[in-house]
Amino acid sequence: xxTDAHTADxxxxxxxxxxxxxxxxxxxxTFMGLLGATELIAPDLTENIGWLVxxxxxxxxxxxVLFGFVTPGLLGAAFYYFPRxxxxxxxxxxxxxxxxxxxxxxxxxxxxxxxxxxxxxxxxAEMIWPIDMLVVAVFVxxxxxxxxxxxxxxxxxxxxxxxxxCAAVVLTGATFSLGNVIWQPTSGALVGIPDAILLWFxxxxxxxxxxxxxxxxxxxxxxPRACQSPLYSHTLSLLGFWSLIVVYTHIGTHxxxxxxxxxxxxxxxxxxxxxxxxxxxxxxxxIWYTARGRLGAIHADxxxxxxxxxxxxxxxxxxxxxxxxxxxxxxxxxFNNWVVAHAHVGVLGFAGMIALGGLYYVLPxxxxxxxxxxFLADFQYWMVLIGVVGFTSVLTIAGLVQGHAWLNGExxxxxxxxxxxxxxxxxxLGLMIFISAVLGLYNILRTLYFxxxxxx
Amino acid sequence: MYFPYFASxxxxxxxxxxxxxxxxxxxxxxxxxxxxxFLPLEDEPDRAPAPTTRISRLETWALGLLAVAGLLASAxxxxxxxxxx
Numbered sequence: 001x002x003t004d005a006h007t008a009d010x011x012x013x014x015x016x017x018x019x020x021x022x023x024x025x026x027x028x029x030t031f032m033g034l035l036g037a038t039e040l041i042a043p044d045l046t047e048n049i050g051w052l053v054x055x056x057x058x059x060x061x062x063x064x065v066l067f068g069f070v071t072p073g074l075l076g077a078a079f080y081y082f083p084r085x086x087x088x089x090x091x092x093x094x095x096x097x098x099x100x101x102x103x104x105x106x107x108x109x110x111x112x113x114x115x116x117x118x119x120x121x122x123x124x125a126e127m128i129w130p131i132d133m134l135v136v137a138v139f140v141x142x143x144x145x146x147x148x149x150x151x152x153x154x155x156x157x158x159x160x161x162x163x164x165x166c167a168a169v170v171l172t173g174a175t176f177s178l179g180n181v182i183w184q185p186t187s188g189a190l191v192g193i194p195d196a197i198l199l200w201f202x203x204x205x206x207x208x209x210x211x212x213x214x215x216x217x218x219x220x221x222x223x224p225r226a227c228q229s230p231l232y233s234h235t236l237s238l239l240g241f242w243s244l245i246v247v248y249t250h251i252g253t254h255x256x257x258x259x260x261x262x263x264x265x266x267x268x269x270x271x272x273x274x275x276x277x278x279x280x281x282x283x284x285x286x287i288w289y290t291a292r293g294r295l296g297a298i299h300a301d302x303x304x305x306x307x308x309x310x311x312x313x314x315x316x317x318x319x320x321x322x323x324x325x326x327x328x329x330x331x332x333x334x335f336n337n338w339v340v341a342h343a344h345v346g347v348l349g350f351a352g353m354i355a356l357g358g359l360y361y362v363l364p365x366x367x368x369x370x371x372x373x374x375f376l377a378d379f380q381y382w383m384v385l386i387g388v389v390g391f392t393s394v395l396t397i398a399g400l401v402q403g404h405a406w407l408n409g410e411x412x413x414x415x416x417x418x419x420x421x422x423x424x425x426x427x428x429l430g431l432m433i434f435i436s437a438v439l440g441l442y443n444i445l446r447t448l449y450f451x452x453x454x455x456x
Numbered sequence: 457m458y459f460p461y462f463a464s465x466x467x468x469x470x471x472x473x474x475x476x477x478x479x480x481x482x483x484x485x486x487x488x489x490x491x492x493x494f495l496p497l498e499d500e501p502d503r504a505p506a507p508t509t510r511i512s513r514l515e516t517w518a519l520g521l522l523a524v525a526g527l528l529a530s531a532x533x534x535x536x537x538x539x540x541x
Contacts, residue, residue, distance in 0.1 A: 084499050157488050158480075159495040170472075178465055198462075224496040234492035245473060379523055432527060439523055 010089055012366035014096025014145070016448060018076030019359050019366070021104055023437075023444040025068025028111070030434040032061035037427040041420070051115040059126040060114045065347060066124075066206065067135065068107050070355045072100075074214035075142065077358030078165045080366055081221045082146060085162055086153035091145050099141040106134040120180075120188035122195075124203045129185040136182070139173040160237035164217035167245060171209040175202055196256055197265065204252035211351035213244065215314075216283055218358035219307050223287050226304030226361070227297045232289035240282030247272045247279060254325040258334065273325030280318040287311050302377045303361025306353050309385060313349030317342065332407065337419070338399025341392045348433075349388040356384065356440070363444060369453040372446035376439050383436035390429040398422035 036057040039045050046052040083090050090096060110131050113119075119126040127135070146166060150158070179202020181188050181195075189195045224231050231237060253261055253269035291298055291308060298304040320342055324333050333339065364371045371377060398419040405415040480486065 081496075085495055087498075155495065156484070157492050157495065158485055159492060161496075174465075174469070178461070221496050224493075225499075228497065230493040230497060232493075234489045235486075238486065238489075242477070249469070375520060376523075379520065383523075428531075431529065435523055435527070 010083060011093055012080060012090075012362075013093040014090060014100060015076050015079040015362060015366050017097055017100030018072040018079060018103075019363060019444060020448070021100060021107075022069050022073035022076055022355060022359060023441040025064050025072070025107060026437045027434070027441050029061055029064035029069050030430065030437045032057050032064060034427065034430040034434045036061055037423065037430045040423045041427055050117065056115055056117060056119075059119060060111055062124060063110055063114070063127065064107065065352070066211075067103075067110070070211055070347060070351045071214065072103065073355030073359045074211070074218055074351070077218045077221070077355075077362050078146070078161075078214065080362040081161060081218075082149050082165070085155065085159045085221070086149060087155045088149060088153050091148035091152065095141060095145050099138055099145065102134065102141065103138045106131060106138060109134065122189055122199050124206055125180050125188065125199060127180075129180075129182065129188055132176070132180045132182055132188065136173060136177055139169055139176065143169045143173065159220070160231075160234060160241055161217035161220045163238070163241050164213040164220070167241070168210050168213035168217070171213075171245075172206065175205045175209055178202065179206070193259065193261060196259060197253060197261060200252040200255040202252070204255065205249065207346060207351075208244075208248040208251070211347065212248070213241075215310065215351045215354040216240075216244075218354050218361075219283075219287055219311055222304055222307045222357060222361045223290050223298070223311075226301040226307075227291050227294040229290055229294055232286050236282050236286050240279045240286065243282065244279035247275050251276065251325070254330075257325075257327050257330055270325050270327070274322045276318060276322055280314065284311060284315055301361065302371065302374055302381065303357045303359070306357025306360060306381055308357075309381075310350050310353035310357060313345055313353060313388070317346040317350050320345070332403035333399060334403075336399040336402035336406070337395040337422070338403065341395035341399060344388055344391045344395070348384065349392070353384065353388075356380070359444070363447045367448050367451060369447070369451045372443050372451055372453065376443040380436040380440045380443070383432045387429045387433040387436075391426060394422045394425040394429070 035046075035052070036054055039054045039057065043054075046054075050056075079090060079096060110127050113128055113131060114126060118128050120128060143166075146169060150162065150166065179198060181190060181198065184190070190198055220231065220237060250272040251269050253265045254273050257266055257270075287308075288311070295308075298308045323329055324339075324342065360371065360377050401419055401422075402415055405418070406412075
């Protein structure tokens with residue numbers, strides 16, 4: 001074990017900025033989710049309040065979870081471990097702070113414009129062109145900071161987390177530009193089926209090529225650190241990385257199996273969706289073998305506890321995802337709440353859990369003081385865990401009711417009353433997650449500022 | 457006419473991936489795999505967390521009670537839904 005003079009006493013301003021960003025927008029994002037869930041129970045709740053109707057709240061919730069909570073949380077951890085793994089300082093903390101400020105400005109602009117009804121009307125790509133350009137700009141700034149840190153590194157070998165984070169930022173910058181059709185500022189879209197193909201190429205990749213690699217990067221750093229055990233196999237981790245790059249980029253069309261997309265494209269998307277088992281299992285085997293016999297150490301560290309739970313959720317969501325790409329399964333599961341359940345396991349259960357884990361792992365280290373309250377962090381852990389498992393159970397049941405009803409030719413208006421009770425459960429679970437998000441933000445701010453704990 | 461966009465993206469993506477992979481190969485990124493396993497550990501070990509003060513413990517309990525109140529609200533909604541659903 002060595003203390004490196006080049007990494008000691010860093011201010012970690014960028015990491016701090018991204019951690020606060022993540023905690024803050026988690027509160028707003030979960031509130032929007034709760035509001036949307038409540039509107040599904042009582043559609044008249046926000047009647048005549050245009051900027052609060054479900055059609056505007058839902059894209060705000062989704063975009064904030066994606067770009068406001070999970071991505072900044074994972075980047076906050078990355079900006080902590082990059083200098084440590086590369087044995088150098090971060091290239092520019094000033095650039096990092098500017099990036100964080102611009103990132104938050106982008107999020108505010110996204111919320112205001114979507115609430116005002118300015119949308120391009122494409123799922124996950126709703127934001128209008130000027131905000132699309134801001135998103136691209138912040139990803140370019142993040143990339144410059146990270147790649148220049150890599151360039152000035154004193155450690156010749158790039159650890160797998162570095163590969164994952166760099167790839168995530170580059171691929172998302174490119175995929176976002178293409179998927180949002182930024183060369184068509186007025187519509188942000190192509191026309192007809194080509195647009196659907198492009199949209200779902202983007203829609204799936206924005207999760208798979210942004211959240212998945214960023215989360216994998218955090219897990220590959222936090223689990224060996226918490227267990228004080230070397231990674232089971234770095235070769236296997238690189239195999240997982242390159243296979244993810246090859247396989248994940250083709251699977252978006254599995255969202256379009258019911259529409260007149262070329263059959264060859266559907267076949268590729270299904271085959272590669274099933275082939276996702278290769279990068280997924282390469283990652284999970286590696287992490288779980290690293291932690292084998294050291295679960296006590298994981299339990300003792302709240303950050304590692306979040307991260308490890310996230311990997312278990314990754315197993316479930318990936319197996320489910322491969323299965324859902326099969327046309328026979330999708331006849332029942334598509335176009336209903338099953339998919340919403342799947343999305344919550346993936347984004348909150350897997351990437352969100354790991355984002356919170358990364359955040360709680362790095363917070364005491366960048367603050368130089370212990371976490372303000374382990375109790376609050378544990379409380380948040382259980383609330384998110386119960387919330388996401390509850391969401392999955394409730395929405396999966398609702399989805400199966402819907403899927404089978406529609407297969408049997410039942411009309412929509414007769415099915416909605418049957419699933420109403422599940423919507424109530426979902427709102428209750430959403431309330432739990434929102435409360436834990438508020439307490440989580442308090443814990444983050446108290447850890448970074450006004451922390452009475454003894455300085456390390 | 458959308459194929460040129462897709463084809464260009466595939467081509468650029470493939471070429472860039474190949475360049476990065478070949479750079480990694482030439483740069484010895486796949487050689488020291490045993491040492492790479494230990495990279496996260498080549499850092500100062502974590503210290504045990506310091507004990508918290510009495511006031512912060514009280515504050516934590518107060519927040520905990522607030523959280524339990526929120527949970528009870530959630531439970532109340534569930535019970536209401538079950539009774540009136």
